[in-house]
Amino acid sequence: MGSPAAExxxxxxxxxxxxxxxREGATAAFDYGPTEGETVLRDALIAFQESSxxxxxxxxxxxxxxxxxxxxxxLACKLFVDRGDLVAVESPTYTNGSATITSYEGELxxxxxxxxxxxxxxxxxxxxxxxRAPRVIYTIPTFQNPSGTxxxxxRRLELLELAAEWNAVVIEDDPYTLLxxxxxxxxSLERLAEGRVPVxxxxxxxxxLAPGLRVGWVTATPEIIARMIDAKQGMDTCTNVPLQLxxxxxxxxxxxxxxxxxxxxxxxxxxxxxxxxxAHELGPFGARWTDPAGGFFLxxxxxxxxxxxxxxxxxxxxxxxxxxxxxxxxxxxNDALRLCFASTPIDRLYEGAKRLRRAVEIQLGExxx
Amino acid sequence: MGSPAAExxxxxxxxxxxxxxxREGATAAFDYGPTEGETVLRDALIAFQESSxxxxxxxxxxxxxxxxxxxxxxLACKLFVDRGDLVAVESPTYTNGSATITSYEGELxxxxxxxxxxxxxxxxxxxxxxxRAPRVIYTIPTFQNPSGTxxxxxRRLELLELAAEWNAVVIEDDPYTLLxxxxxxxxSLERLAEGRVPVxxxxxxxxxLAPGLRVGWVTATPEIIARMIDAKQGMDTCTNVPLQLxxxxxxxxxxxxxxxxxxxxxxxxxxxxxxxxxAHELGPFGARWTDPAGGFFLxxxxxxxxxxxxxxxxxxxxxxxxxxxxxxxxxxxNDALRLCFASTPIDRLYEGAKRLRRAVEIQLGExxx
Numbered sequence: 001m002g003s004p005a006a007e008x009x010x011x012x013x014x015x016x017x018x019x020x021x022x023r024e025g026a027t028a029a030f031d032y033g034p035t036e037g038e039t040v041l042r043d044a045l046i047a048f049q050e051s052s053x054x055x056x057x058x059x060x061x062x063x064x065x066x067x068x069x070x071x072x073x074x075l076a077c078k079l080f081v082d083r084g085d086l087v088a089v090e091s092p093t094y095t096n097g098s099a100t101i102t103s104y105e106g107e108l109x110x111x112x113x114x115x116x117x118x119x120x121x122x123x124x125x126x127x128x129x130x131x132r133a134p135r136v137i138y139t140i141p142t143f144q145n146p147s148g149t150x151x152x153x154x155r156r157l158e159l160l161e162l163a164a165e166w167n168a169v170v171i172e173d174d175p176y177t178l179l180x181x182x183x184x185x186x187x188s189l190e191r192l193a194e195g196r197v198p199v200x201x202x203x204x205x206x207x208x209l210a211p212g213l214r215v216g217w218v219t220a221t222p223e224i225i226a227r228m229i230d231a232k233q234g235m236d237t238c239t240n241v242p243l244q245l246x247x248x249x250x251x252x253x254x255x256x257x258x259x260x261x262x263x264x265x266x267x268x269x270x271x272x273x274x275x276x277x278x279a280h281e282l283g284p285f286g287a288r289w290t291d292p293a294g295g296f297f298l299x300x301x302x303x304x305x306x307x308x309x310x311x312x313x314x315x316x317x318x319x320x321x322x323x324x325x326x327x328x329x330x331x332x333x334n335d336a337l338r339l340c341f342a343s344t345p346i347d348r349l350y351e352g353a354k355r356l357r358r359a360v361e362i363q364l365g366e367x368x369x
Numbered sequence: 370m371g372s373p374a375a376e377x378x379x380x381x382x383x384x385x386x387x388x389x390x391x392r393e394g395a396t397a398a399f400d401y402g403p404t405e406g407e408t409v410l411r412d413a414l415i416a417f418q419e420s421s422x423x424x425x426x427x428x429x430x431x432x433x434x435x436x437x438x439x440x441x442x443x444l445a446c447k448l449f450v451d452r453g454d455l456v457a458v459e460s461p462t463y464t465n466g467s468a469t470i471t472s473y474e475g476e477l478x479x480x481x482x483x484x485x486x487x488x489x490x491x492x493x494x495x496x497x498x499x500x501r502a503p504r505v506i507y508t509i510p511t512f513q514n515p516s517g518t519x520x521x522x523x524r525r526l527e528l529l530e531l532a533a534e535w536n537a538v539v540i541e542d543d544p545y546t547l548l549x550x551x552x553x554x555x556x557s558l559e560r561l562a563e564g565r566v567p568v569x570x571x572x573x574x575x576x577x578l579a580p581g582l583r584v585g586w587v588t589a590t591p592e593i594i595a596r597m598i599d600a601k602q603g604m605d606t607c608t609n610v611p612l613q614l615x616x617x618x619x620x621x622x623x624x625x626x627x628x629x630x631x632x633x634x635x636x637x638x639x640x641x642x643x644x645x646x647x648a649h650e651l652g653p654f655g656a657r658w659t660d661p662a663g664g665f666f667l668x669x670x671x672x673x674x675x676x677x678x679x680x681x682x683x684x685x686x687x688x689x690x691x692x693x694x695x696x697x698x699x700x701x702x703n704d705a706l707r708l709c710f711a712s713t714p715i716d717r718l719y720e721g722a723k724r725l726r727r728a729v730e731i732q733l734g735e736x737x738x
Contacts, residue, residue: 006396014399015391018611022384027375030383030579067436067583067605074604078472100603103447210399212610214436234469235443236436240609241581242387 004296005343008263009210010255017249022242029242035229037065037217038244044251045217056191061222064229067239069175069204069216073100074235075228076171076200076218080136081106088134088168090118092299092327092336094145097138097173108329109134115290117141117151120158133166141189143176143295146327146338150183150293156192163197170199175207176295178260179342181268183293190219198224205247207296208260213243267296267342270349274298274341277353285360289339296342299324302360307337310363317362319355373665374712377632378579379624386618391611398611404598406434406586407613413620414586425560430591433598436608438544438573438585442469443604444597445540445569445587449505450475457503457537459487461668461696461705463514466507466542477698478503484659486510486520489527502535510558512545512664515696515707519552519662525561532566539568544576545664547629548711550637552662559588567593574616576665577629582612636665636711639718643667643710646722654729658708665711668693671729676706679732686731688724 022029036042042063049058066072073096081087083105089098091110098108109130111123118139127133137159141151151159163170172189190199204216218228232238250256271292278289282302289300307323314321321340324333341349391398405411411432418427435441442465450456452474458467460479467477478499480492487508496502506528510520520528532539541558559568573585587597601607619625640661647658651671658669676692683690690709693702710718 003400006400009396009399011391011396011399015388018391019384019388022380022387027378027380030378030380030581031372031375032575032580067609070606071604096603096606103600103603206401211401211606212399214605214607214609231472234465234472235440235604236583237439237465237580238583240436240583240612243609243611 003211003343004207004263005266005345008266008342010250010259011210013255014210014246014250017253018242018246021245021249029245031241033238033241033244035233035238036225037063037239038241038248040252041065041215041244041248044248048251048256056187058219059222062219062225064218064225064232065239065244066216066218066232067236068206068211068214069173069202070096070100071232071235072200072202072204072216072218073097073171073173075231076169076202077101077104077106077136078231079224079227080169080171085135086130086132088123088137088139090139090144090147091330092146092324092333093138094140094173095326097140098329101136101138102329106136110328110330113144113147113149115149116155117144117149118155118159120155120162123159124162127166134168136169136171137163138171138173139189140173140175142174142186143179143292143297145175145295146297146322146324147299148290148292148295148297149299150186153186156186156189160189160193160197163193168197170197171202172199173202175204177203178208179263179267179296180294181264181271195221200224208263209247209250209256213247215239215243215247264294267294270341270344270346271298273346274339274349274353277350281353281357282360285357285364296340297338298341299336300339301336303335305335305360305363307334310337310359313362314356314359317355317359319352319359321356372580372712373576373632374635374714377635377711379619379628380579382624383579383615383619386622387611387615390614390618398614400610402607402610402613404602404607405594406432406608407610407617409621410434410584410613410617413617417620417625425556427588428591431588431594433587433594433601434608434613435585435587435601436605437575437580437583438542438571439465439469440601440604441569441571441573441585441587442466442540442542444600445571446470446473446475446505447600448593448596449538449540454504455499455501457492457506457508459508459513459516460699461515461693461702462507463509463542464695466509467698470505470507471698475505479697479699482513482516482518484518485524486513486518487524487528489524489531492528493531496535503537505538505540506532507540507542508558509542509544511543511555512548512661512666514544514664515666515691515693516668517659517661517664517666518668519555522555525555525558529558529562529566532562537566539566541568541570543570544573546572547577548632548636548665549663550633550640564590569593577632578616578619578625582616584608584612584616633663636663639710639713639715640667642715643708643718643722646719650722650726651729654726654733665709666707667710668705669708670705672704674704674729674732676703679706679728682731683725683728686724686728688721688728690725
């Protein structure tokens with residue numbers, strides 16, 4: 001469900017580039033590479049950022065290539081989450097994010113999300129109630145997984161203030177920013193922090209190019225990056241070299257911008273279509289859903305449903321979603337569903353909404369009888 | 370220094386296969402794959418083992434594909450090494466192996482190595498002295514890195530007895546077994562254990578095919594593998610898909626056997642040449658070295674040298690090695706050097722030994738003056 005649409009992966013181009021690159025590249029492409037990433041890919045990332053926003057460059061010492069965004073999260077947690085540490089997370093949040101935190105025995109502080117992202121006032125209230133501040137704030141501020149919401153500028157600034165006050169590290173998990181299809185871009189937390197708070201920016205080619213490559217990148221202070229290089233050495237030595245070269249060449253040929261532009265158009269159309277379909281099919285049931293300005297997902301709430309049980313009924317009807325409870329360590333959101341608009345063509349989104357309606361009717365009908 | 374010889378990496382064939390596979394393979398090759406590994410690669414590994422030794426098959430539930438052998442070690446340590454746990458290791462041992470153990474806050478129990486590998490009697494003595502048994506035994510039993518020695522059958526059996534008695538887990542780090550160029554093969558610890566002791570077999574294509582692929586595999590009990598799949602999900606989701614397909618196709622085309630045969634011949638010749646060169650150049654200094662029956666490395670001891678200081682002198686003379694102290698957490702082996710015979714052509718091995726002699730002469734001359 002978290003994969004890009006099949007037709008959104010430029011498999012043909014990537015294959016051609018692989019053939020070109022590896023034919024020329026000879027042995028070095030198959031040998032160990034630097035743990036911090038291949039120079040050509042690092043240069044391509046720096047150049048891409050330079051052309052996207054010349055006022056916010058990437059310092060080479062602040063950059064490490066990772067084996068997907070997941071490894072970026074793992075590295076961040078390995079470095080900063082120790083047994084019993086409090087880690088603030090959005091609720092709902094990305095399942096593998098919270099699972100990684102708990103794998104390092106961090107304790108989750110689940111902070112509700114509204115249309116403007118994490119409710120920072122609620123975070124403050126919880127910290128006061130516990131009498132203990134988080135060591136780490138893990139957030140997906142932009143087109144959050146699963147809610148699709150974006151942390152407002154005001155809250156970004158508030159969150160950074162709090163992090164500074166608490167001496168907390170911020171993990172900014174950011175797979176979707178480049179997939180904004182409406183509204184004005186917001187500065188990243190990393191940028192807004194201006195070095196006053198350590199922010200670890202975790203990014204990936206999985207959602208914007210192809211997940212099977214397992215290529216991502218992390219930006220943070222040079223000191224944090226140096227520690228990450230050290231830790232990554234003991235995780236997988238380096239990210240696979242041939243596919244780093246393929247991604248670098250894809251960027252060097254200037255293909256990423258137009259690829260992103262086409263994804264944005266497509267995902268925007270799909271989001272609008274899904275919302276239209278939901279209004280038609282689930283509006284009568286009092287359902288509500290978020291309005292993402294980018295990314296892959298929206299979050300729908302249907303009063304009275306039990307989305308865990310709804311899941312199997314929906315599968316029988318030929319439609320899938322992820323039940324809300326999957327995104328909460330404490331099992332909330334049983335009336336909610338994560339719907340992915342990115343990977344499904346428009347006609348199938350309409351059909352999917354119809355099937356979902358049928359599943360809801362079946363469940364609510366059973367509940368009444 | 371731990372890379373295969375450049376000419377030992379079949380870069381041309383791998384590139385051709387990549388072009389073939391990816392042209393046909395389309396999108397699935399670039400999407401997320403199963404965390405336990407691509408089916409074609411799993412099948413190829415199972416078939417390869419079946420053809421190598423039909424009496425010792427791999428159960429599919431006992432197999433996970435990893436992002437190189439390093440990730441196999443990381444997974445094993447993540448699962449079994451907790452703060453303060455005693456972990457027996459060879460001394461000298463693989464730097465990244467001991468570093469991974471200490472990254473999980475395990476405490477190293479360094480056990481000397483002789484011509485038959487880890488001195489098991491010494492392990493017993495150390496455990497008695499400490500009054501505490503290891504929770505994990507980390508060993509590279511075959512063509513050990515860095516010493517080049519192999520654990521004898523008798524000691525393998527003793528070690529497994531001890532592991533059973535102590536309820537310890539054995540991590541069998543095994544990158545080199547397929548590179549045996551003389552002597553009779555020994556059964557792996559995993560096989561000898563016959564399920565009585567949990568043995569985690571960590572293997573990789575890095576030394577036998579190409580390290581840049583970052584493809585390895587681990588075998589263990591289905592229960593351990595299930596936990597590893599879970600943990601790997603939070604490390605990098607899955608190993609990169611395209612290069613798993615390339616490795617699988619390399620094996621499916623039956624190329625691995627002949628490739629290994631050619632590596633064995635080549636590495637054997639190089640080992641013999643290096644030993645001959647050392648006898649000629651360093652024999653007069655009372656140097657001794659191990660006699661590996663496979664793998665990449667031999668271990669030389671030169672009385673009176675300080676190999677850390679020798680390193681920079683040697684670099685000036687145009688020859689490199691890894692100083693012995695790099696392989697000991699407690700800084701032993703200052704009179705020892707790890708020499709890699711695998712990655713250097715024979716004429717350059719002779720030249721390298723000459724240069725090393727010059728470096729030794731310089732250091733010992735300085736020491737006398």
